[in-house]
Amino acid sequence: xxxxxxxxxxxxxxxxxxxxxxxxxxxxxxxxxxxxxxxxxxxxxxxxxxxxxxxxxxxxxxxxxxxxxxxxxxxxxxxxxxxxxxxxxxxxxxxxxxxxxxxxxxxxxxxxxxxxxxxxxxxxxxxxxxxxxxxxxxxxxxxxxxxxxxxxxxxxxxxxxxxxxxxxxxxxxxxxxxxxxxxxxxxxxxxxxxxxxxxxxxxxxxxxxxxxxxxxxxxxxxxxxxxxxxxxxxxxxxxxxxxxxxxxxxxxxxxxxxxxxxxxxxxxxxxxxxxxxxxxxxxxxxxxxxxxxxxxxxxxxxxxxxxxxxxxxxxxxxxxxxxxxxxxxxxxxxxxxxxxxxxxxxxxxxxxxxxxxxxxxxxxxxxxxxxxxxxxxxxx
Numbered sequence: 150x151x152x153x154x155x156x157x158x159x160x161x162x163x164x165x166x167x168x169x170x171x172x173x174x175x176x177x178x179x180x181x182x183x184x185x186x187x188x189x190x191x192x193x194x195x196x197x198x199x200x201x202x203x204x205x206x207x208x209x210x211x212x213x214x215x216x217x218x219x220x221x222x223x224x225x226x227x228x229x230x231x232x233x234x235x236x237x238x239x240x241x242x243x244x245x246x247x248x249x250x251x252x253x254x255x256x257x258x259x260x261x262x263x264x265x266x267x268x269x270x271x272x273x274x275x276x277x278x279x280x281x282x283x284x285x286x287x288x289x290x291x292x293x294x295x296x297x298x299x300x301x302x303x304x305x306x307x308x309x310x311x312x313x314x315x316x317x318x319x320x321x322x323x324x325x326x327x328x329x330x331x332x333x334x335x336x337x338x339x340x341x342x343x344x345x346x347x348x349x350x351x352x353x354x355x356x357x358x359x360x361x362x363x364x365x366x367x368x369x370x371x372x373x374x375x376x377x378x379x380x381x382x383x384x385x386x387x388x389x390x391x392x393x394x395x396x397x398x399x400x401x402x403x404x405x406x407x408x409x410x411x412x413x414x415x416x417x418x419x420x421x422x423x424x425x426x427x428x429x430x431x432x433x434x435x436x437x438x439x440x441x442x443x444x445x446x447x448x449x450x451x452x453x454x455x456x457x458x459x460x461x462x463x464x465x466x467x468x469x470x471x472x473x474x475x476x477x478x479x480x481x482x483x484x485x486x487x488x489x490x491x492x493x494x495x496x497x498x499x500x501x502x503x504x505x506x507x508x509x510x511x512x513x514x515x516x517x518x519x520x521x522x523x524x525x526x527x528x529x
Contacts, residue, residue: 152288153312156383160278160314165197167312171274173232176203177225179245181237181280188280188319190236204228206248213244214295215258221248222255234276235310236319238331239284242277243292246308249275262294262301270307277310280319282370282381283331283416285338285389287313300405300502309393315386317379326414328371328378329477334416335385336363337423341398342391343454344430344447345508346440352394359387360457368476399426399513402505403521406497411487421481424470425521427451427463430511437512447510471528482528494522 155163168176176198178185185191185207206224209217225248235245253271254261261268277287286292290309291302323331339359342352362384369377400423408418432438432447440447451463460466474481488494498515506513 152309154288154315154386155312156315156386157317157379160316161193161318164194164314167276167314168197168201168232171232173201173230173274175228175230176201176232176234177228177230177248178203178205179221179233179235179237179241179248180205180207181241182207184237184241184280187322188236189322190278190280190319193316193319194236198234201232204230206244209244211240212295212300213240213247213293215262217244218247218251218258218294222251225252230273232274232276234278235287236278236280238279238281238327239286240293242279242284242286242310243294245275245277246286246292246310247294247303249273250303250305250307259296262296262303265304268303268305268307274312275310276312276314278314278316278319279382279385281323281327281331282317282320282378282385283334285335285385285387285392287315288386288389289393291393298409300409302504313386315382317382320378320382321375325371328381329479330414330416331385332363332367332370332381332416333420333477335359335381335388336367337400337416337419338388338392338397339363339384340423340454341400341508342388342395343457344426344450344510345395345398346510347508348395348450352391355387355391356395357457359384359391360454362387364458367473371477396508397505399429399506399509402502402509403497403518405502406500407486410497413486417479420470420474420479421483421486421525422521424467424474424481425524426509427466427470429513429517429521430509431463432511438510439507439512440510450510475529480528481525483522483525488522488526491519494519497522 235242249271254268279287291304339356343356362380366377366380370381400419404418432444
């Protein structure tokens, strides 16, 4: 089944009709501890949801863990929902994805996740409703999960929600910190998916739409402009659809341990190094190419990316990126973040997500990545 995406007021009006058409007996609602009420979703969907027997699962950590998934699976086993609704940010939607897929693949979970075993489908309908404008998880077929503090990505076509209802109104009460981090995550996803070795015409179409919106509206969205905030939800969904095809690359690969070790919001942790990759990914004669389409393709593709951003070179893109970070009052100086010495840098390099690193058009060595951190330690 192809995912159906409904945006704005139409999504609000469609919710009741959609649930009625599914005709569930029991609804499992997966949501954040606060997001369900603070976003306004509880009031918006109150009448519809309370017409059915329901169970709310919200007692899980911000980063979905295998332990939390197992608790959720026990709920599913006893409650037997015939509709799952996820309402929240990317982690909440990821949790709902895991609960749906592993409810029918519930033996040897760790082995299935770590070794990427094939998964069979669950026929329980799944509606995803994001309350943040960042990950685009409502339109991706993968989800993050942690096992013993190590991050894994579960990937399957069966993880894609059947319906994505995108209602910008639910994001009006996001804090400025969350708004900044999610906007940067969407921006990084859009850019990385454009230069990814897995990019296609379709993925780059989504990336391009997201980049144009983000460049135009990111700062306005932080100053209370409701139209801009609405457009950020649209951009986040485009970026999610882009990475669903192309996946993320080096900046994301570096970000996971950076975020976890130094307690930095995800979007911010990705954005710290992303600016450096405009130059690195230009594919000069001295670089090792990972994209099978070759160096000429990469250089042409990067030039097209610069044009999308309204700029003309890798250097101008890097300059724009770090100027944007400055306008957001975010330091990129790694010393200020807490990376004090070579040992700290080595730890980060040694714990990079190799899977995402392989999606980068240029092969990155530990020396190149270490240099990025050293260069940023001298940033203003």
